[in-house]
Amino acid sequence: MSRTERKRGRRVEQILAVAAELFGERGYDAVSLEDVAERLDVTKGSLYYYFAGKDELATAAIETLGSDWTGRLEAMAASAPGSAGERLRALIRAHVAIAVREYPAALRLFLVPRTWPDALRARITEMRRRHDQVFRTLLAEGLESGEFAVVATGTTLQAMHAAMSQAPLWCAGLAEDEQERAFDELADTLMKLVSPGVGSAR
Amino acid sequence: MSRTERKRGRRVEQILAVAAELFGERGYDAVSLEDVAERLDVTKGSLYYYFAGKDELATAAIETLGSDWTGRLEAMAASAPGSAGERLRALIRAHVAIAVREYPAALRLFLVPRTWPDALRARITEMRRRHDQVFRTLLAEGLESGEFAVVATGTTLQAMHAAMSQAPLWCAGLAEDEQERAFDELADTLMKLVSPGVGSAR
Amino acid sequence: MSRTERKRGRRVEQILAVAAELFGERGYDAVSLEDVAERLDVTKGSLYYYFAGKDELATAAIETLGSDWTGRLEAMAASAPGSAGERLRALIRAHVAIAVREYPAALRLFLVPRTWPDALRARITEMRRRHDQVFRTLLAEGLESGEFAVVATGTTLQAMHAAMSQAPLWCAGLAEDEQERAFDELADTLMKLVSPGVGSAR
Amino acid sequence: MSRTERKRGRRVEQILAVAAELFGERGYDAVSLEDVAERLDVTKGSLYYYFAGKDELATAAIETLGSDWTGRLEAMAASAPGSAGERLRALIRAHVAIAVREYPAALRLFLVPRTWPDALRARITEMRRRHDQVFRTLLAEGLESGEFAVVATGTTLQAMHAAMSQAPLWCAGLAEDEQERAFDELADTLMKLVSPGVGSAR
DNA sequence: CATGAATGAGGCTTCATTCAT
DNA sequence: CATGAATGAAGCCTCATTCAT
Known part of the structure; x- marks a missing residue:
């Protein structure tokens, strides 16, 4: 890889970092390329040297965002001590904290797919899958050891993710300590949701 | 109420039905008045004969949608027999069924807070509150009788709603019986979430 | 003239009175047919039963406005006692008072002609001519008796009218007594401008 | 100042020249951005690269126009020889000549106060004030030396300006020498208006 | 006569996109 | 590489006008 290519790579990363932040904060529609460019002290047109268009930039940004997010959760899952339960709880807290503090509009970001090209959608799906995997693994571990009990693995994970990603909506106005x-x-x-015990309250 | 007024009322309802559907499917930003008008075989401008603007139309559509939805849940909560648990479970099922089958993307509607005028936001909030109340009442009943136990009422309701309203996302492609x-x-x-027993798996 | 026709005539007069008031207050562009209709407790469409369109209504309204205005000045010029100078001064005061208090945007009204059909323009011109005549007659009288002296009759009248019709612009915010x-x-x-004496200060 | 900036400056001037002409000819409401763009052989949207909107463009156009105009009058007032009367008369002639020949309908520009944002109105007012100052200064000089006499300074200036700025209306069709x-x-x-002597003809 | 409804043209504005330099 | 400039489509909104009832 030549020096030029590395340089380009770094530039791309800079752009993606900024884009991820903006898209994560405001969602797809509310961010214009002008916004991204301005934050980079660059002209709108320059972005087209690195990305074919807004969709491609957004997808790449989502990937960056997801990669960062997942990466941090993976690291935490791998390194955290304690029982599966303790680690899962820590994971949930970390996930919510990131959602609320850093990517409050990530949910919005995942709700635009109807208009997106299939190729991009596939990559987003893949990204979500990887993200999901962190929780799934930990859940499986706890289930195997008997520490956890669930009604259905998939449904439980979906419900968890739903609650975690909507958290920014109701945590919006809270003070630091209330959060x-x-x-x-x-x-x-x-x-x-994963507690053994009486099962559901039916 | 004159015949003319009834006629106008019916027209308004037609428009709201279409608008609720579209906004519910794609979200506020992704729906243009052109879209709504086209679906009604009418010109964009005509909508302004009934609504002052996009915001007002969207709010009315949401209110219509929410009112119908909440009304049905209220009726069910009032009439359903059985223990609090049995009734809550039935309520959850009904809620999800409506979400998935009739308002598959209502979730999107609630995700535009940044752009909406305060007045409209207030009405949406009020609508959500009323919706929430159905579940809250039932939950309170079960808690009082000791049939339920929760970590925190508000948070539990938020998590429930999050999972229920995101259900359409992952139930999208399922067959009838799989659903x-x-x-x-x-x-x-x-x-x-409301089960007594061991509490959380911590 | 049948009863029906008289009734229609009265209706037309009502409409014109309202229209003259509105156009005189805000100017042509700033008044919509909706405004006129609303003030009459009538629907927009109904106006078309009496007038072919906005231009025709506006022209007729201007004529009404001008007729009323000129009529009052004519009456005053005919009846007022005193020298030509005293009467001219009274006329100027009356003109300005009407301009400021009742038709503050009349000036605006006369500055739209570029877009108006020739036929209408002719009528407006005619109306202005008649209006002008009141002052011209009085001026001629004073000139003949030697009470007045002017550089040029036409120019003097133009200058007077200009100053009188722009008065609303700088009298806008004044209190009653300041006015x-x-x-x-x-x-x-x-x-x-009509004083004999040393003539101009050249 | 870089070459690019100079270029942009020239473009802005081109646009402002065209805009001043059009707004001056027809008034604010009767000129669309489409009109301005077309005259520049450019698309509507392009104007937004230079101006934030119609209001800003119009204000800048007025400022340009007024600045040029006032500048020339200031220069003339400063350099012209002769008595205050001779200079004032020259100033009036120059003002009218510019109005009729170069900005034939600037008057229209000043007649939109109802619709304009306060900020812009303030700047227009300021511009008019500066314009007014040229005449006011000369008038004061003549008054002090006893060469002039007026009823009231402000009113006299208003009347003068009114007559001068409406001149284009009645000089429209005249031949060069008639003008x-x-x-x-x-x-x-x-x-x-500033002549001593008998005062007003009362 | 009057209304309610609808239309369509036009206006302002935003923004993703293109491209010569 | 990056910029400045321009474009064109699309969006929201207003309003004069038409017309069946």
Whole structure:
């Protein structure tokens, strides 16, 4: 890889970092290329040297965003000590914290797919799958050891993700310490989904 | 009420039905007045005869949608027999079924807060509150009788709603009977949130 | 003239009165047919039963406005006692008072002609001519008796009209009594245009 | 200032020249951005590269126009020889000549106050004030030396400006030499406003 | 006569995209 | 590589006008 290519690579990363941040904050429609360019002290047109268009930039940005996000969760899952339950709870808290603080509009980002080209959609799906895998693995571990019990693995994961990614909506106006408490409550609440014990309240 | 007024009322309802469907499918930004008008075989400008603008149309559409939805759940909650648990489970199933079958993407409608005028936001919030109340009441009943136990009422409701309203995303391609099973699984899963027993898996 | 025709005539007059008021207040562009209709408690469409379109309505309204205005000045010119100078001064004051208080945007109204059909333009011109005549007659009288002296009759009248019709612009925010003083000052100032004495300050 | 900036500056000037002409000819409401763009052989949207919107463009156009105009009058007032009367008369002639020949309908530009944002209105007011100042200064000089006499300074200036800026309306169709005569007559007529002697003809 | 409804043209504005330099 | 400039499509909105009832 030549020096030029590395340089280009770095530039691309810079752009993606900024784009991920903006898209994550405001969602696809509310971010214009002008916004991205301005934050980079660059002209709109320059972005086209690196990306074919807004969709491609957005997809790449989502991938960056997801990669960063997943990467941090993976690292935490791998390194965290404690029982499966302790680690899962930590994972949930971390996920929610990232969602609320860094990518409050990530949910919005995943709800535009109807208009997106299939190719991009596939990559987004793949990215979500990888993200999901972190939780799935930990869940499987706890299930195998008997520490967890669920009604159905897939459904449980879906419900967890739904709650975690919507958290920014209701944590929007909270103060720092109120948010911390909200995270705790949400984590504790979601842990009930995997709790053995009486099962569901039916 | 004169015949003319009834006629106008019916027209408004037609428009709202179409608008609710479209906004529910694609979200606020991705629906243009042109889209709504076309679906009604009418010109864009005509919509302004009934609504002052896009915001007002969208709000009315949401209100219509939410009112119908909430009304049905309220009726069910009032009439359903059985324990609090049985009724809550039925409510969850009904909610999800409506979401998936009739308003497959209502979720998108709630994700535009950044752009909406305060007045409209207030009405949407009020609508959500009323919707929430149905579940909250039932939950309170079960908690009082000791049939339920939760970490925190608000958080539990938020998590439930999140999972229920995102259901359409992952139930999209399922066959009729697969959907039924998915509803059951989701209901059972969410019931764990209110289950007494060991509490969270911490 | 049948009863029906008289009734229609009265309706037309009502409409014109309202239209003259509105156009005189805000100018041509800033008044919509909706505005006129609303003030009459009538539907937009109904206006088309009496007038072929906005232009025709506006022209007729201008004529009404001008007729009313000119009529009052004519009456005053005919009945007022005193020297030509005293009567001219009274006329100026009356003109300005009407302009400022009742038709503050009349000036605006006369500045749209570029877009108007020739037929309408002719009528407006004719109307202005008649309006002008009141002043011209009085001026001629004073000139003949030697009470007045002007550089050139036409130019003097133009200058007077210009100053009188622009008065609303600078009298806009004044209080009642300040306006009265402004009227006096303007009248006195303009009377210098017809003063004999040293002629111009050249 | 870089070459690029100079180029942009020139483009802005081109646009402003065209805009000033059009707005001056027809008034604010009767000119669309499409009109301006077409005259520049450019698309509507391109104008937004230079101006934030119609209001800003119009204000800048007025400012350009007024600045040029005032500048020339200031220069003339400063350099012209002769008594205050001679200089004032020259100033009036120059003002009218510019109005009629170069900005034949600038008057229209000043007649949109109802619709304009406060900020822009303030700048227009300021511009008019500066314009006014040229005449006011000269008038004050003549008053102090006893060469002039007026009823009221402000009113006199208003009347003068009104007559001068409406001149294009009645000088529209005149031939070159007729215009010259009209300018003379108007100047002589307006000079009566500052003439000592018998005062007003009351 | 009057209304309610609809239309269509036009206006302002935004923005992804292109391209010569 | 990057920029400045321009484009064109699309969006929201207003309003004069038409017309069946």
